[in-house]
Structure formats: C-alpha cells, structure tokens
Amino acid sequence: MKNEIKFMVADITTLEVDAIVNAANKTLLGGGGVDGAIHAAAGPKLLEECKKLGGCETGQAKITGGYDLPAKYIIHTVGPVYTGSSRDAAELYSCYYGSLDLAAENDVHSIAFPGISTGVYGYPKPEAATIAVKAVVNWLDAHKDYGMQVNIVCFSNDDYKIYEQVVRGKR
Ligand code: AR6
Numbered sequence: 001m002k003n004e005i006k007f008m009v010a011d012i013t014t015l016e017v018d019a020i021v022n023a024a025n026k027t028l029l030g031g032g033g034v035d036g037a038i039h040a041a042a043g044p045k046l047l048e049e050c051k052k053l054g055g056c057e058t059g060q061a062k063i064t065g066g067y068d069l070p071a072k073y074i075i076h077t078v079g080p081v082y083t084g085s086s087r088d089a090a091e092l093y094s095c096y097y098g099s100l101d102l103a104a105e106n107d108v109h110s111i112a113f114p115g116i117s118t119g120v121y122g123y124p125k126p127e128a129a130t131i132a133v134k135a136v137v138n139w140l141d142a143h144k145d146y147g148m149q150v151n152i153v154c155f156s157n158d159d160y161k162i163y164e165q166v167v168r169g170k171r
Pocket of ligand 1: 010011012013023024025030031032033034035036037079114115116117118119120121122123153154155
C-alpha cells in the first residue's frame with residue numbers, strides 16, 4: 001500500500017476506514033459538532049470507554065474503539081481554542097502529527113480527519129487547512145514506506161475549496 005492524501009466532502013461518521021479522528025475537548029466526554037455526531041453514531045459504549053481515559057491535553061491524542069461506527073478506531077484529539085498566538089499553530093500541527101503517530105502504533109493504514117478546531121474552537125479555516133496539510137505531508141514524508149491513506153474530510157463544499165486553494169499554493 002502506498003502513502004496517499006485525499007480530500008473529500010463527507011460525514012466522517014460514515015467512512016469505512018481503520019480510524020476516524022474526533023475533534024474532542026479536554027474532558028473526552030463528548031460535546032457538539034463532529035464530537036457529538038461521532039458519539040451519537042458510535043453509541044453509548046464509546047462514552048463508557050472515554051470515561052476511563054482521564055481526559056486529554058490540547059495537542060495530544062488518545063484512541064478508543066469505534067463501536068457502532070464502520071471505523072475500527074476513533075482517535076480523539078483536542079485542538080486549540082483559537083487565540084491568535086503562535087502556540088495555536090504548534091498545537092494544531094501536533095494534533096495531526098500525533099494522531100498519525102498513534103494511528104501507526106495501532107497498525108492503522110487508513111484514517112480520516114475532520115477540520116480540527118475549525119468549528120466551535122474558531123480557528124480560521126484557511127490557516128487551519130494549511131497546517132493540516134503541512135502536518136500530514138511531513139508525517140507521510142517521514143514514514144515513506146508505511147502505507148498510510150489519509151482522508152481529509154470537509155463538511156461542506158466551501159471547506160473543500162479552501163483545501164483546493166491550499167494544495168494549489170494559493171494560500
Ligand atoms: N463530519 C465531518 N466534519 C464535521 C462533521 C461531520 N459529521 N460535523 C462537523 N464537522 P467542531 P472544534 C466539521 O465544532 O472546532 C465540540 O463540542 C465542522 O464543519 O466539531 O475542534 C467538542 O466537544 C468543522 O469544520 O470542532 C469541543 O468542545 C469541524 O468539523 C469543541 O466542539 C470541527 O468543528 C471542539 O471544537
């Protein structure tokens with residue numbers, strides 16, 4: 001299998017991949033947005049497992065089962081609440097890079113990411129997309145023979161266009 005990065009518009013909860021990434025909060029006990037959608041689709045056993053994890057720091061990631069989802073695993077990562085400081089970018093980068101590290105430790109070869117921090121947490125989407133692509137490309141470059149299929153999942157066509165501009169070097 002080759003390393004690959006793909007962009008798509010989809011509901012991340014429907015994807016048949018080894019792991020989907022959740023844009024969680026530090027409690028890991030659920031919330032709104034993509035987190036709420038993932039908990040609703042995975043079912044109540046997910047919350048039971050999450051309760052045992054003891055939360056998660058910003059920029060870090062933890063893994064659980066996927067339960068009723070088509071995905072085998074859920075990687076929960078906590079994006080930064082956008083403040084405009086340089087720390088935001090480092091933390092967001094670490095969400096993507098660290099989630100890929102954790103995925104590889106669990107023999108995951110296909111993974112889907114939402115736009116971490118780009119909803120309630122207020123990260124400007126073009127900046128967030130640039131960081132997401134950079135982190136994924138750097139990880140794939142550093143693990144050339146691993147065979148990771150990365151899906152960047154947009155929830156709207158407008159979000160997809162932002163990634164298109166990033167990839168074409170217009171952002
Ligand atoms: N599939 C793919 N993307 C989605 C889906 C979905 N089903 N639903 C939403 N998005 P957000 P954050 C996109 O707010 O900014 C939660 O309450 C959405 O369009 O879910 O990291 C947590 O518990 C947006 O682009 O996450 C935290 O408290 C992106 O997912 C807080 O929100 C992320 O939006 C985290 O905020």
